[in-house]
Amino acid sequence: MRVDEEGLDTDHLASLLEEGARPKVVYVIPDFQNPTGATLSAARRAHLAALSERYGFVVLADDAYRPLRFEGEEPGGLPGDGGNLVRVSTFAKTLGPGLRLGWAVLPEWLVPAVVRIRQNQDQHSSLLTQRAVAELLGRPGAYDGILDRARSIYRARSTALRRALEGLAPDRIRLEPVRGGIFAWARILDDEVDVVRLRRVANELGTDFSVGTYFDPSGSGAFADRVRLGFSGHDEARLRDAATRLSQALGDPRSRG
Ligand SMILES: Cc1ncc(COP(=O)(O)O)c(C=O)c1O
Structure with missing residues (x-):
């Protein structure tokens, strides 16, 4: 998928959908995309939300760099609570690379399937790492x-x-x-x-x-x-x-x- 200075090229995506592509999921890094650093503009977020609604795909937003905004405001407009947005995030860019620990915010209907897939893959993340991060998150204001x-x-x-x-x-x-x-x-x-x-x-x-x-x-x-x-x-x-x-x-x- 093409990416430019406004992030994922949603016109390109729209043309692929018009030509018959039927993805179940569209992956996007809305903020500070790796490698271009591009942030998806508000207009493109709205366009992506409309396409997801129309063609019934899930938007999988990888929020790895989202907490690290040091200038400007985050543009609004992703599908929100409409049931088609999955947000995944990681502690890799904030606490340390290699922790292999993160979290996902999913619509209710997707939770059982994602839990099943995860269990089949590797059961769960390291308990020691989870415990250490939980300890940190439990201290008010630390994170x-x-x-x-x-x-x-x-x-x-x-x-x-x-x-x-x-x-x-x-x-x-x-x-x-x-x-x-x-x-x-x-x-x-x-x-x-x-x-x-x-x-x-x-x-x-x-x-x-x-x-x-x-x-x-x-x-x-x-x-x-x-x-x-x-x-x-x-x-x-x-x-x-x-x-x-x-x-x-x-x-x-x-x-x-
Ligand atoms: C967009 C994006 N998501 C996720 C990761 C890595 O996260 P994790 O180590 O938790 O898999 C990276 C690291 O390069 C990244 O660039």
């Missing part, structure tokens, strides 16, 4: 405090990375706006730069990023001029160093195809 802190750290880190790259390589790389989440999606502006070679040079200089084409399941070469820059795990000084190294790599002749 909210972690989210507040994460939002303010990520705002500062994404701003540091953006400012550094805008200062060092304004003609070579352009970052999409970052209003939440943990990474920036960026376009390499110089056509001659080959992103895979660029990464090799960046690695030699001591920094790294994800190559855009890795996120193209069709293998069609989409996102060939894109990179995903993770900013959550490093402080501002390190991010400025990373920006310096990336801009050096962008200017290095070995990064050209």
